[in-house]
Amino acid sequence: MWRGLWTLVSRAARGPHSPRPCTRQGSRYPGPGSGATIFALSSGQGRCGIAVIRTSGPASGHALRSLTAPRDLPPARKACLRLLSDPRSGEPLDRALVLWFPGPQSFTGEDCTEFHVHGGPAVVSGVLQALGSVPGLRPAEAGEFTRRAFAHGKLSLTEVEGLADLIHAETEAQRRQALRQLDGELGDLCRGWAETLTKALAHVEAYIDFSEDDNLEEGVLDQADSEVRKLEVALGVHLRDARRGQRLRSGAHVVVAGPPNAGKSSLVNLLSRKPVSIVSPEPGTTRDVLETPVDLAGFPALLSDTAGLREGVGPVEQEGVRRAQKRLEQADLILAVLDATDLASPASCNFLDTVVIPAGAGNPSGNSQRLLLVLNKSDLLPAGCSDPHPDLPSHLLLSCLTGEGLDGLLEALKKELAALCGDPSTGPLLTRSRHQHHLQGCLDALGQYKQARDLALAAEALRVARGHLSRLTGGGGTEEILDIIFRDFCVGK
Ligand SMILES: Nc1nc2c(ncn2[C@@H]2O[C@H](COP(=O)(O)OP(=O)(O)OP(=O)(O)O)[C@@H](O)[C@H]2O)c(=O)[nH]1
Numbered sequence: 001m002w003r004g005l006w007t008l009v010s011r012a013a014r015g016p017h018s019p020r021p022c023t024r025q026g027s028r029y030p031g032p033g034s035g036a037t038i039f040a041l042s043s044g045q046g047r048c049g050i051a052v053i054r055t056s057g058p059a060s061g062h063a064l065r066s067l068t069a070p071r072d073l074p075p076a077r078k079a080c081l082r083l084l085s086d087p088r089s090g091e092p093l094d095r096a097l098v099l100w101f102p103g104p105q106s107f108t109g110e111d112c113t114e115f116h117v118h119g120g121p122a123v124v125s126g127v128l129q130a131l132g133s134v135p136g137l138r139p140a141e142a143g144e145f146t147r148r149a150f151a152h153g154k155l156s157l158t159e160v161e162g163l164a165d166l167i168h169a170e171t172e173a174q175r176r177q178a179l180r181q182l183d184g185e186l187g188d189l190c191r192g193w194a195e196t197l198t199k200a201l202a203h204v205e206a207y208i209d210f211s212e213d214d215n216l217e218e219g220v221l222d223q224a225d226s227e228v229r230k231l232e233v234a235l236g237v238h239l240r241d242a243r244r245g246q247r248l249r250s251g252a253h254v255v256v257a258g259p260p261n262a263g264k265s266s267l268v269n270l271l272s273r274k275p276v277s278i279v280s281p282e283p284g285t286t287r288d289v290l291e292t293p294v295d296l297a298g299f300p301a302l303l304s305d306t307a308g309l310r311e312g313v314g315p316v317e318q319e320g321v322r323r324a325q326k327r328l329e330q331a332d333l334i335l336a337v338l339d340a341t342d343l344a345s346p347a348s349c350n351f352l353d354t355v356v357i358p359a360g361a362g363n364p365s366g367n368s369q370r371l372l373l374v375l376n377k378s379d380l381l382p383a384g385c386s387d388p389h390p391d392l393p394s395h396l397l398l399s400c401l402t403g404e405g406l407d408g409l410l411e412a413l414k415k416e417l418a419a420l421c422g423d424p425s426t427g428p429l430l431t432r433s434r435h436q437h438h439l440q441g442c443l444d445a446l447g448q449y450k451q452a453r454d455l456a457l458a459a460e461a462l463r464v465a466r467g468h469l470s471r472l473t474g475g476g477g478t479e480e481i482l483d484i485i486f487r488d489f490c491v492g493k
């Protein structure tokens with residue numbers, strides 16, 4: 001019987017509904033070994049020490065031999081010094097290191113070459129023009145190298161996303177998370193889950209096919225049920241973490257708010273280390289929401305400066321207050337700023353009552369929105385007065401003028417952001433809403449499996465669930481999704 005069941009496992013794995021393997025995506029693009037050979041400058045634009053120009057495609061070897069002397073191909077994957085010249089005129093272009101990566105052992109899976117040339121603009125454009133003159137070669141489109149790597153099964157879709165994120169990573173935490181995704185952790189996890197579903201599906205199909213023969217082992221369906229239950233728990237854990245992974249990728253929303261003149265704009269400028277907002281002694285200076293991306297203690301954040309909250313003002317400032325309140329609702333973390341010397345003013349009291357206390361400063365548990373209360377202008381407090389306001393909710397003293405208290409604030413921000421974004425080396429793996437969508441879809445299908453009275457419907461629900469996991473890593477992905485993901489890349493990657 002079990003041999004029969006394992007035949008079913010492999011049949012379920014291949015079955016008519018099973019998604020296509022992820023190795024033949026991007027039908028608009030040339031398949032392995034066919035089509036044009038592409039070339040591009042892969043290092044950054046502009047004058048530099050060394051620039052790297054790559055080619056990928058069947059004419060790569062020919063291109064390398066056309067430009068170099070001696071004309072023989074260097075040993076695979078070994079850097080060799082060669083004189084480069086224009087094949088049309090014989091004009092010398094540079095003395096450069098060249099590398100030959102015969103497919104499939106290359107980044108794209110195709111024959112690839114690399115020219116490490118001196119990074120002057122004339123050298124780079126000379127080599128690019130020389131490559132363009134070789135028959136069968138054309139300039140690469142943005143992301144085309146990576147797209148070819150994906151087409152040849154060198155990278156899964158989630159690894160491609162990891163690579164895009166790594167190229168765009170601006171903070172340490174983003175880099176760690178991107179590297180984990182590039183290493184294939186999310187893909188491995190999904191494949192493991194998909195395998196579990198394949199086994200559960202095999203059990204259900206075995207029951208459909210053999211239950212009447214009476215030679216089926218006891219508990220075949222129970223086994224499928226228990227696999228599905230375990231999977232539901234695992235998916236639930238990751239889905240609960242999904243917001244954190246997305247925050248880590250695109251930045252947590254940190255909103256600086258408080259009454260007029262508390263020093264909100266001063267704090268935004270201090271944290272972003274640039275003059276983002278106008279600072280002035282005049283209350284009501286900031287009107288629009290000013291947003292700036294910052295690296296806060298290693299975590300990415302979108303920092304928003306807002307208008308001071310107060311009542312009884314003119315229509316323009318009123319609109320500013322309305323925008324500030326709207327932005328406050330979207331905050332992951334509120335940085336509430338009060339003037340330490342002005343706590344009794346109506347605007348301060350009102351802000352404490354309507355924003356700080358409801359958000360539960362210092363006691364964020366049970367509330368998804370977190371808040372840090374900062375008492376600014378501590379330099380104006382009488383000397384020797386360490387904390388003049390022990391009765392206030394937990395708070396930090398700061399002077400934007402002298403910088404005193406900034407280290408403590410950064411430490412507190414780091415803790416808050418770590419809680420919001422998760423630990424990039426062990427924590428959340430779902431970095432895009434696309435990931436969340438497919439995991440939720442998988443979970444919903446498992447719910448349908450449990451409710452299905454009919455075994456054929458139960459089997460279909462398992463196939464739907466497995467289809468979601470497979471689309472997450474790139475099997476059966478649509479062209480639109482691929483276009484969106486590859487759009488993030490630059491030419492030459
Ligand atoms: N002494 C002292 N003055 C400060 C400090 N921080 C800000 N100020 C001053 O307080 C005034 C208001 O600062 P802003 O940063 O414009 O305050 P704001 O909260 O953005 O004000 P609005 O945008 O008008 O709501 C300016 O004159 C700043 O120089 C501080 O730590 N100590």
Ligand SMILES: [K+]
Nearest residue numbers: 261280282285
């Ligand atoms: K001001």
Ligand SMILES: [Mg+2]
Nearest residue numbers: 264265285286
């Ligand atoms: Mg301001």
